Amino acid sequence: MKYRGWILPPALRDFYEGRIWLKEHSPFPKDHIERVIECNYFHIIEGIQKEPHLKCNRCHNQDPxxxxxxxxxxxxxxxxYCRHCLQMGRVSSCTELLIWIGPRAIxxxxHPLKWAGQFTVLQQRAAKEILESIKAKRSxxxxxxCGAGKTELLFPSVHYALEQGLRVCIATPxxxxxxxxxxxxxxxxPSTIIHALYGEAPKQQGYAQLVLATTHQLYRFEQAFDVMIVDEADAFPYIIDETLQRAVKKAKKKDSPIVFVTATPSQKLLHQYRNNSYSFIPKRYHNYPLPVPRFCSLWSYEKCFKRGxxxxxxxxxxxxxxxxxxxFLIFFPKVELMKIAAPFFQVLDASITTVHAEDPDRKEKVLKLRNxxxxxxxxxxILERGITIKNVQVAVVGAESTIFNSSALIQIAGRVGRHAEFAEGDIVFFHHGITVEMDDARTKILAYNKEGFPQ
Incomplete structure (x- = not known):
């Protein structure tokens, strides 16, 4: 061997195992990468496959x-080059993609589980069913x-998988x-190395047996995970983007199960799993009904904001x-309208501020609301799901807008009443005309309450 006496840096192995990565974007010195190539620890493939049809070998995009x-x-x-995953670095015909085939990380x-909570009867049943599916390698x-304690339900299954020496990914859009x-x-x-991967995430050290990642980040993984959990499986853009769905499948090993977790499952998911591998919890952990949205007309609200x-x-x-x-949270259908409205709310209280997808400070702003x-x-x-604020009250402005489909409205309503001490709260849909989606959201919430609290 050319590099006699050279010892593989554990950090390099820990980083690359399970990843598919651009050679030119390596976070390690160039000479280290060349030495690893000499040791045949990398499988190198072309960035763009041309035959029998165009395909990006990183994100698996096949749209010409x-x-x-x-x-x-x-x-x-x-x-x-592939435009679909361009934001993660350009993959072109002459790009070399590195796939680790060297020694595995230790x-x-x-992985001690330090959670002292207690499951309800419904939670215990669902947690057991999920664990049985993972043991059987069944999706x-x-x-x-919303607020049923879905995250905590995953703890027993994640704990089991980690103590079996398996690698787990929890992905979300x-x-x-x-x-x-x-x-x-x-x-x-607390004893487990966990990485959180998302756009602009800080560099994290060590080999993570538990990875939390946006579904976009899974473009950078290849047969890496023994257990895949997709949280908020109905959320945009995952629900409409086939390459994100393929990314989830390519990031897991071939026979590894996928656990889909959501409060608003699509008909496709229900059809696929309802009769074989399915758990349903119709009420929250604190045993109070879901707050039911009320409708309130707000005619010509856009004109009103534009008049100052x-x-x-x-x-x-x-x-x-x-x-x-x-x-409180006030949801707007458009960023532009929200920015027009913001100064008028700040007259009521100077601390009121805005948050949206492109806001680099949105993490800090949510933390300030919580604190x-x-x-x-x-x-x-952007805050319709995955956020819990004690005693938060919620309003939707323009609930008739097409962006607020029934699933989005159910998720938004689900921000209210999540805490046991504040199990009730106000969720109001301000509208310029009631839509079928608004009616559907309210009807489903009432149905959940009826199922969870039968007369």
Missing amino acids: WQFTMFDCSKCEQSCI RSRK HLLAAV RTDVVLELFPRFQTAF KIPGKLKQWTEERLVLNEP EEVRGLLTTT
Whole structure:
């Protein structure tokens, strides 16, 4: 061997195991990568497969409209690159993708679970069913209402898998859900190396047997996980993006099970799992009914904001929250409208601020609301799920807008009443006309309550 006496850095092995990575974007010195290649620890594949059809070998995109030809300065030829996963670094015809085939990282089997909570009868049954499916390597669907304690239900199964020396991934379409789950799993598994992967995530050390990641980050993994859990499995963009769904499948090992977790399962998931591997929890852990949305007309609200004032009913609702010292979320259908409205709310209270998908400070703003440093947040659907604020009250402005489908409205309503001490709360849909989606959301919530609390 050319590099005699060279010892493989454990950090390099720990980083690359299970990943598919651009050679030119390696976080390790170039000479280390070349030495590992000499040792045949990497399988190297081309970035873009041309035959029998175009395919990106990282994200598995096969849509011909998502590829572009360009004059490449690297290989000095005409190259094709994938636009679909461009945000993670360009993959082109001459790109080399590295897949680790060297020594495996050392996996611990000691992962104490430090959770002292108690399951309800329904939670215990669902947790047992999920665990049985994982042991049988059988995929499973958990449908449970918002606030049913879905995260805690996963603890026994994650604990079992980790102590078997398995690698677990909990994937979700939303960064905010990763940020919400990360500290909860750190508290539950204090001796386990856990990584949280999302856009602009800080560098994290060690080999993570438990990975929390956005579904986009799974483009960078290949047959890495023994157990795959998809939280918020109905959320945008995962629910409509086939490449994200393929990313979940390629990131897990071939025979590894997938556990789908959601409060609002799609008909496709229900059809696939309802009759064989399915758990359903129709009520919350604290045994109180789900808050039912009320409808309140807010005619011509856009014109009102553009004239420089808050519509009267919405202003009154906000002032009541401020007087009662209740934290609140007000959902808007468009970022532009939210930004127009923000200064008028700040007249009521200067701490009220906005949050949206492109806001780099959204993590800090949510934390400030939780810590009572701000009174309320104006938000887009970015906070429709994966966020728990004690005693939060919620309003939707423009609930008739197409962006607020029934699933989104159910999730938004599910932010209210999650805490046992504040199991009730106000969820109001301000609208310019009641839609079928609004009616459907309310009807489903009433049906959940009827099933969870039969007469």
